[in-house]
Amino acid sequence: MEILKVENLTVKRNGKIIFKNINLNLRKKEKFFIIGPNGAGKTTLIETIIGFIKPDTGRIFLKGKEVKTEDDFYNLRTTVGYIFQNPDDQLFSPTVEEDIAFGPLNLGISRTEIPKIIDNVLSTLGIFHLKNKMTYKLSGGEKRLVSIASVLSMNPEALIMDEPTVGVDNEKMKLLIKFLKTTDKSIIMITHNKEVVEELGWPMYKLENGYLNYIE
Numbered sequence: 001m002e003i004l005k006v007e008n009l010t011v012k013r014n015g016k017i018i019f020k021n022i023n024l025n026l027r028k029k030e031k032f033f034i035i036g037p038n039g040a041g042k043t044t045l046i047e048t049i050i051g052f053i054k055p056d057t058g059r060i061f062l063k064g065k066e067v068k069t070e071d072d073f074y075n076l077r078t079t080v081g082y083i084f085q086n087p088d089d090q091l092f093s094p095t096v097e098e099d100i101a102f103g104p105l106n107l108g109i110s111r112t113e114i115p116k117i118i119d120n121v122l123s124t125l126g127i128f129h130l131k132n133k134m135t136y137k138l139s140g141g142e143k144r145l146v147s148i149a150s151v152l153s154m155n156p157e158a159l160i161m162d163e164p165t166v167g168v169d170n171e172k173m174k175l176l177i178k179f180l181k182t183t184d185k186s187i188i189m190i191t192h193n194k195e196v197v198e199e200l201g202w203p204m205y206k207l208e209n210g211y212l213n214y215i216e
């Protein structure tokens with residue numbers, strides 16, 4: 001079953017075509033990479049799919065139903081968790097604990113459930129010790145892991161991760177890789193990290209010169 005389907009997506013910025021007529025599907029449990037040079041439009045593509053950017057042409061479907069209204073995109077973003085390229089765009093609460101609690105609380109999950117959820121995601125990523133830290137005092141790698149945790153806490157069916165491994169140390173990387181290998185979630189990952197690509201061995205699409213091609 002397709003979670004996401006993207007049909008003929010075209011985006012122009014300042015009159016310049018960033019990409020043209022992109023088609024893409026994400027099925028249940030499917031995982032793949034999107035690679036491509038700096039400025040190719042990878043982040044733009046993802047931000048269009050999740051409704052931050054309005055495309056010039058194209059349609060987006062969530063589980064077979066066209067995503068049109070703001071409510072539809074809100075629903076899409078609860079099904080497909082988006083991990084921003086820049087964690088500072090994701091984190092806005094004073095403490096790590098509050099940042100991770102924000103999503104599930106917003107989804108209406110009971111307050112009594114939240115501590116267990118927080119502890120679970122922090123342990124999965126090896127950052128339990130950051131729980132009571134002030135978010136603004138975290139290092140770059142720590143912020144990235146907390147931003148991943150803040151999305152995992154909502155337990156989305158799918159993840160779109162924009163450069164999730166930047167700044168992550170070896171020990172945490174092992175845990176992150178273990179999670180990525182074992183999770184049932186569908187995942188689209190944008191990365192420039194060749195080691196991660198090799199380690200995970202997922203199929204790959206390359207975005208270049210406005211076109212998205214499957215890499216054999």
Ligand SMILES: Nc1ncnc2c1ncn2[C@@H]1O[C@H](COP(=O)(O)OP(=O)(O)OP(=O)(O)O)[C@@H](O)[C@H]1O
Nearest residue numbers: 013014018036037038039040041042043044045085
């Ligand atoms: N807010 C914006 N307004 C206008 N143009 C933008 C904006 N953000 C990005 N662009 C342009 O869109 C193009 C695609 O950028 P995008 O960030 O999507 O690339 P990317 O493939 O994700 O790059 P990277 O690998 O460096 O993260 C670039 O030419 C960039 O300058």
